[in-house]
Amino acid sequence: MSRSSGPLLAPKPAVVLLSGGLDSATVLAIVRAGGFAAYALSIDYGQRHRAELDAAARVAQAIGVSEHRVVTVDVGQFGGSALTDASIAVPIDGVKPGIPVTYVPARNTLMLSLALGWAEVLGANDIFIGVNAIDYSGYPDCRPEYIAAFEALANLATRAGVEGRALHVRAPIVQLDKAQIIELGTRLGVDYSATVSCYQADGQGRACARCDACRLRRDGFVRAGLPDPTVYA
Amino acid sequence: MSRSSGPLLAPKPAVVLLSGGLDSATVLAIVRAGGFAAYALSIDYGQRHRAELDAAARVAQAIGVSEHRVVTVDVGQFGGSALTDASIAVPIDGVKPGIPVTYVPARNTLMLSLALGWAEVLGANDIFIGVNAIDYSGYPDCRPEYIAAFEALANLATRAGVEGRALHVRAPIVQLDKAQIIELGTRLGVDYSATVSCYQADGQGRACARCDACRLRRDGFVRAGLPDPTVYA
Numbered sequence: 001m002s003r004s005s006g007p008l009l010a011p012k013p014a015v016v017l018l019s020g021g022l023d024s025a026t027v028l029a030i031v032r033a034g035g036f037a038a039y040a041l042s043i044d045y046g047q048r049h050r051a052e053l054d055a056a057a058r059v060a061q062a063i064g065v066s067e068h069r070v071v072t073v074d075v076g077q078f079g080g081s082a083l084t085d086a087s088i089a090v091p092i093d094g095v096k097p098g099i100p101v102t103y104v105p106a107r108n109t110l111m112l113s114l115a116l117g118w119a120e121v122l123g124a125n126d127i128f129i130g131v132n133a134i135d136y137s138g139y140p141d142c143r144p145e146y147i148a149a150f151e152a153l154a155n156l157a158t159r160a161g162v163e164g165r166a167l168h169v170r171a172p173i174v175q176l177d178k179a180q181i182i183e184l185g186t187r188l189g190v191d192y193s194a195t196v197s198c199y200q201a202d203g204q205g206r207a208c209a210r211c212d213a214c215r216l217r218r219d220g221f222v223r224a225g226l227p228d229p230t231v232y233a
Numbered sequence: 234m235s236r237s238s239g240p241l242l243a244p245k246p247a248v249v250l251l252s253g254g255l256d257s258a259t260v261l262a263i264v265r266a267g268g269f270a271a272y273a274l275s276i277d278y279g280q281r282h283r284a285e286l287d288a289a290a291r292v293a294q295a296i297g298v299s300e301h302r303v304v305t306v307d308v309g310q311f312g313g314s315a316l317t318d319a320s321i322a323v324p325i326d327g328v329k330p331g332i333p334v335t336y337v338p339a340r341n342t343l344m345l346s347l348a349l350g351w352a353e354v355l356g357a358n359d360i361f362i363g364v365n366a367i368d369y370s371g372y373p374d375c376r377p378e379y380i381a382a383f384e385a386l387a388n389l390a391t392r393a394g395v396e397g398r399a400l401h402v403r404a405p406i407v408q409l410d411k412a413q414i415i416e417l418g419t420r421l422g423v424d425y426s427a428t429v430s431c432y433q434a435d436g437q438g439r440a441c442a443r444c445d446a447c448r449l450r451r452d453g454f455v456r457a458g459l460p461d462p463t464v465y466a
Contacts, residue, residue, distance in 0.1 A: 073306045075347065080354035099392050106350035109390050113342040114308065120338035121313035141390045149386040156379045157342050159332050 011037040013066070014126040015119045017111050018042050020055030021197040022217055023130035023173060026185035028063050030172050031128050033188055040068040041118060043111050045104065046076025046084045051205035055196040062194055071114050080105050083199060090199045092210035099138050100212065102199055108141035112150050112169065119167065120158050127154070128170045134177040147171045178220030186226060193229035206233035244270040246299070247359040248348045251275050253288030254430040255450055256363035256406060259418035261296050263405050264361050266421055273301040274351060276344050278337065279309025279317045284438035288429040295427050304347050313338050316432060323432045325443035332371050333445060335432055341374035345383050345402065352400065353391050360387070361403045367410040380404045411453030419459060426462035439466035 014036035018024045031038050042056040053070065060068040076084035081104040082091070088101055108131065115127045131142040140146065151169040155161035173181050185192065197217045198207035207214050209232045221228035247269035251257045264271045275289040286303065293301040309317035314337040315324070321334055341364065348360045364375040373379065384402040388394035406414050418425065430450045431440035440447050442465045454461035 069310065071307055071310070073347075074304055075350055077302065077304070078351050078354045080350075099395065103392065104350075105353035105392070106346050106390060109346040109349055109386065110343070113339050113346045114306075116342055117308055117313075117337075117339035118311050121311045140392065140395045143389070146386070146389045149382070149389050153342065153379070153382040153386050156376070156382050157339060157374045159336065159338070159373065162332065162373045 011035055012126070013037045013039055013122045013124040014128055015039045015041055015115045015122065015124050016065075016128045017115055017130065018056045018060060018068070019130070020052040020057075020059060020195060021130070021213070022185070022192055022195045022220075023132055023181060025059045025063065025190050025192070025195045026181050026188070027128050027130040027172060028059065028065070029185055029188035029190045032063055036126065038063075038065040039118065039122060039124065040065045041111075041115050042068070042070045043114060044070055044072040045107065045110070046074060048083055048086060048090075049196065049199055049201045051196045051201040051203065055194060055205060058194040062191055069118070073110065073114075075104075075110065078105065090208075090211050092208065095212045095215055097138065099140065102212065103139050106141070108139075108146070109150070112154075116154050116158065116167075120160065125160065125165060126168050126170060128172065131171050131174055132176065132178075132181065133174050142174075144171070144174050147174065177223075178216050179223035182220045182224040182226060186224075191229075193231070197230075202233050204231075206231050208233060244268055245359070246270045246272055246355045246357040247361055248272045248274055248352045248355065248357050249298075249361045250344050250348055250363065251289045251293060251301070252363070253285040253290075253292060253428060254363070254446070255418070255425055255428045255453075256365055256414060258292045258296065258423050258425070258428045259414050259421070260361050260363040260405060261292065261298070262418055262421035262423045265296055269359065271296075271298040272351065272355060272357065273298040274344075274348050275301070275303045276347060277303055277305040278340065278343070279307060281316055281319060281323075282429065282432055282434045284429045284434040284436065288427060288438060291427040295424055302351070306343065306347075308337075308343065311338065323444050325441065328445045328448055330371065332373065335445065336372050339374070341372075341379070342383070345387075349387050349391065349400075353393065358393065358398055359401050359403060361405065364404050364407055365409065365411075365414070366407050375407075377404070377407050380407065410456075411449050412456035415453050415457040415459060419457075424462075426464070430463075435466050437464075439464045441466060
């Protein structure tokens with residue numbers, strides 16, 4: 001008997017990391033289309049683009065979740081990233097090779113560890129994250145081998161692993177380019193006007209059009225041949 | 234030329250997870266004895282035994298650190314553990330087989346991910362954690378294979394890994410029993426009266442004598458043949 005197809009069974013819970021950006025909104029739509037009950041998790045890590053968290057709430061509401069939680073972690077105190085340290089400028093002169101100053105040390109490991117903790121409490125076997133290894137910004141923790149290593153860790157770290165339940169860390173858009181992500185999300189009904197990708201969006205969520213995140217996003221809409229609903233400052 | 238032995242070189246930085254308990258105090262003493270500059274990290278995760286954090290500050294002061302930071306993360310909102318959820322009682326009827334209700338979901342993964350982030354910013358290649366697989370409470374994330382998996386993850390997750398610098402996650406007391414830990418720490422000059430292990434210590438840090446942590450600790454002093462400086466309520 002399949003555990004997932006019976007119409008009388010409650011949908012399986014899945015924890016979804018939801019930043020408020022384009023990628024994680026698409027992942028949330030994939031999770032809902034897959035029939036999961038979505039438990040969306042956003043992390044307030046002191047990011048300068050606070051509008052992202054407002055966007056996460058809008059996206060959760062629009063796509064539909066069973067619950068949306070925000071966990072606050074003050075890693076901004078460590079510094080070391082343009083996204084958490086106001087003294088380091090967000091680069092606006094184009095995407096360069098290598099790891100950029102917008103890289104937040106160990107951010108995905110931190111976010112996945114929080115997702116893992118909530119998944120354990122919920123009894124969820126699936127964690128979704130919108131990392132992307134194609135049109136990405138050179139962050140080491142966006143690669144498929146990183147996700148596989150976290151999944152291995154998760155199964156050793158937890159009650160689920162000890163009890164023989166397999167935990168899955170799923171990165172469904174990791175091998176899609178930005179245009180493909182936008183095409184997929186559009187087919188799934190995602191309203192990208194609710195999302196904020198810009199690293200230095202203003203208080204109203206308006207994008208700068210010049211940071212790496214803005215450039216990758218805008219190019220994606222162009223290449224997908226779809227109208228860009230982003231509100232620029 | 235050795236990078237670690239030159240007297241003119243600054244000591245290498247290491248991040249040390251410091252809970253305020255007996256095990257992590259011993260690890261901090263090992264780190265200092267090893268010639269590292271210690272960057273102690275404590276996590277306020279909503280634990281009911283707040284006296285632990287006061288103890289961490291005392292221990293950091295007594296043993297000597299370059300810096301001591303406390304990061305607050307509100308994972309208590311997830312519930313699921315007697316250590317963060319006041320509605321779940323801390324067991325006081327002896328250590329049982331299996332994973333106890335004091336297990337905090339994904340706690341060590343969360344703490345190591347925060348240590349990893351700070352290590353990246355500091356340029357530290359070494360992270361120390363006082364997990365113990367012998368006299369422990371049945372937590373899955375205290376086993377050597379878990380630590381090895383986190384080290385593998387760390388090297389994929391970070392700038393250090395990408396740049397070919399190896400990160401090490403070190404658990405120097407993982408294979409020692411509680412008596413051996415106490416003997417080692419005593420030789421290194423640890424004043425265990427500053428530490429708090431009890432899961433439900435009172436506001437003055439006095440121990441209950443009945444929870445798993447108290448039982449393991451007290452038995453350790455007895456087996457080590459050393460006086461137990463713990464203040465019991």
